[in-house]
Amino acid sequence: MTALALPGPVNAMPAGLSRKTKAAIVVQFLLNEDTDVPLTDLPDEQQAELTMLMGNMRYVDRETLNNVIEEFSNELEQIGLSFPGDIAGALSALDGKISPRTAMRLRKEAGVRQTGDPWQRINALDVERIEELVNSEATEVAAVMMSKIDVGKAAQVLAKLPGDKARRISYAVSMTTGVTPDAVDRIGLAIAAQLDAEPPKAFKAKPEERLGSILNYSNSAVREELLGDLEKDDENFANAVRKAIxxxxxxxxxxxxxxxxxxxxxxxxxxxxxxxxxxxxxxxxxxxxxxxxxxxxxxxxxxxxxxxxxxxxxxxxxxxxxxxxxxxxxxxxxxxxxxxxxxxxxxxx
Structure with a gap:
């Protein structure tokens, strides 16, 4: 009885099927083969449309499946070169190949932000930068950050915070049980937007690290004399340089x-x-x-x-x-x- 109630199979030849229907067939085939299909790269509207289309389909006959897969394979073989398809993808592909200033200007003009998981970007920051972000955010947001970054790095950040703030954040972590994935994603995107808004820096290394590297190759007498003079002007910076040497x-x-x-x-x-x-x-x-x-x-x-x-x-x-x-x-x-x-x-x- 159940079989009689099902709609008939899709048995049209590929030429009679829409490209969206063919796409749904190909995706279902790949999923059946346990192939990782990165559908998250598609716009939300296309993801939703594909899901609805697959939900309304039941099955296709073997001849139609073979024809669709063959057509799909032939199209893949004819592709000689593929491009990202949008400015955001192009900027990601050219990351490190064009100047940070040019990349920042193009992002601003196109109104796009860096792609990818924002929490991966945040977790890749050094401890001092994460500490700055934690200090600038509300306790609840800081608790989410501590929960998303690596445990070892989170411990280092907490150790650098004032005792009272560290305790408030630690307690707030216990209150994050009901936080939804969507909220965590929005928080990550908001923090990533702050990072995108920062002007590019000419030097990756900190000032004390750059000076420390120079003094590593200086004569010991010259090095100690310079550090002694530096302490008179800025004792904190001189101590940071000593640690970097x-x-x-x-x-x-x-x-x-x-x-x-x-x-x-x-x-x-x-x-x-x-x-x-x-x-x-x-x-x-x-x-x-x-x-x-x-x-x-x-x-x-x-x-x-x-x-x-x-x-x-x-x-x-x-x-x-x-x-x-x-x-x-x-x-x-x-x-x-x-x-x-x-x-x-x-x-x-």
Whole structure:
């Protein structure tokens, strides 16, 4: 009886079917094959129309299905190149290829925002930027942000907030049970809109990081003199620069002991021996750094480096400084390629 009540199958040939009906057949076929079909890329109106069309259809005969799929395959094979189809897609495709200023101007003129999940963009921000956003939003919105970003990053943000604000946000998290997905999406889009409205920055790195990188390669005497003068003008900035600086003397507190063998692999033994020899006659920090490296490399290599360093005796300051800089450069190169990660002394405390 149920079979008799069903409407007849769609058995028209592809030429007699509308393109929308063919699209519905293709989508249903792909879904039956457990293929991921990114329908969310379609405008809301087309998603709704496709859903209604599929809901009103029942089944098609095998000959019609084969003909529709064959026609669809033939059309795909004839496509030589496809484009995004709109300004938003074009801007996303050209992200990083055109200047931020041009991209921002085109977005403003076209009235489009960056595509994609806004929460992925928010979660990709550094802790300090998320902290700024949390401080600028209402407690309830901040609670949603804490719930959407990575747990580790959320913990770092909460640790930086004043105690009273952190407690209010933590309590508000317990009240987010009834928040709808639509509300979470609107909050994410609103925050992303703030990010889109910000003018592009000429420098990605912070001022203290840029100055710290410059001073990494400066003579230690010049570096300390400059930092001393800087402290008189802006003590907070000078302290931030000191934290951003990574020199030979900072190795014990910033380099993981298990990564020392990777350093010895990339630094010539002669250079390493010169750096160790220079550190033995340097300040207390440099002496500790030299011992740290020796203690965490293989015993055989450490004995050879010590022997060669002892044979060098007192190394000329410029030669020693250059060798220590080469060691630091090797560490930074490994950090840049993602092979090792420097420790944050503030976090360990």
């Amino acid at each position: 990574f020199t030979f003397g900072n190795i014990p507190e910033r380099l993981n002991a298990i990564d020392v063998p990777k350093i010895t692999r990339d630094v010539k033994p002669e250079t390493l021996a010169t750096a160790i020899a220079a550190s033995s006659n340097g300040n207390e920090q440099e002496q500790r750094a030299g011992e740290f490296l020796l203690e965490n490399m293989s015993k055989r290599m450490a004995d050879n480096i010590r022997e060669e360093a002892d044979a060098k005796g007192i190394v000329k300051p410029k030669l020693g400084e250059r060798a220590m800089t080469d060691v630091v450069s090797a560490i930074r190169d490994l950090v840049n390629v993602g092979e090792i990660e420097l420790l944050n002394p503030d976090e360990e405390e």
